[in-house]
Amino acid sequence: QVQVVESGGGLVQPGGSLRLSCAASGSIPDVWVMRWYRQLPGKQRELVAIITSGGRRNYADSVKGRFTISVDNDKNSVHLQMNSLKPEDTAVYSCNLDLYSATYWGQGTQVTVSS
Numbered sequence: 001q002v003q004v005v006e007s008g009g010g011l012v013q014p015g016g017s018l019r020l021s022c023a024a025s026g027s028i029p030d031v032w033v034m035r036w037y038r039q040l041p042g043k044q045r046e047l048v049a050i051i052t053s054g055g056r057r058n059y060a061d062s063v064k065g066r067f068t069i070s071v072d073n074d075k076n077s078v079h080l081q082m083n084s085l086k087p088e089d090t091a092v093y094s095c096n097l098d099l100y101s102a103t104y105w106g107q108g109t110q111v112t113v114s115s
Helices: none
Strands: 003-007 010-012 018-025 033-039 046-052 057-059 067-072 077-082 091-098 103-105 109-113
Touching: 003 091, 003 103, 018 033, 018 091, 018 109, 033 067, 033 077, 046 067, 046 077, 057 067, 077 091
Parallel strands: 010 109
Antiparallel strands: 003 018, 018 077, 033 046, 033 091, 046 057, 067 077, 091 103, 091 109
């Protein structure tokens, strides 16, 4: 049984930083894709960052240069380092593990950027 659990959300002032983590457990094959999404109430979910098992990375234009996605293979975790945070980054952030045969979602973690 594959499970995905996010952590690291919280309240931060504008200009601050947070690091989100997405830990995967269970039988994870060598080929996978991990995506970070965010969503505000009443708004469409937005793809924020993506990383593949082959090391390819991509980011939404709104976060390029501020967010960095990385993988810790020893801990089966993917991290999203978020710097220079803005109030418009406030959202529930969720990670999605795509194994091609199935996808798995975490429960989401709230990020609030406010003074």
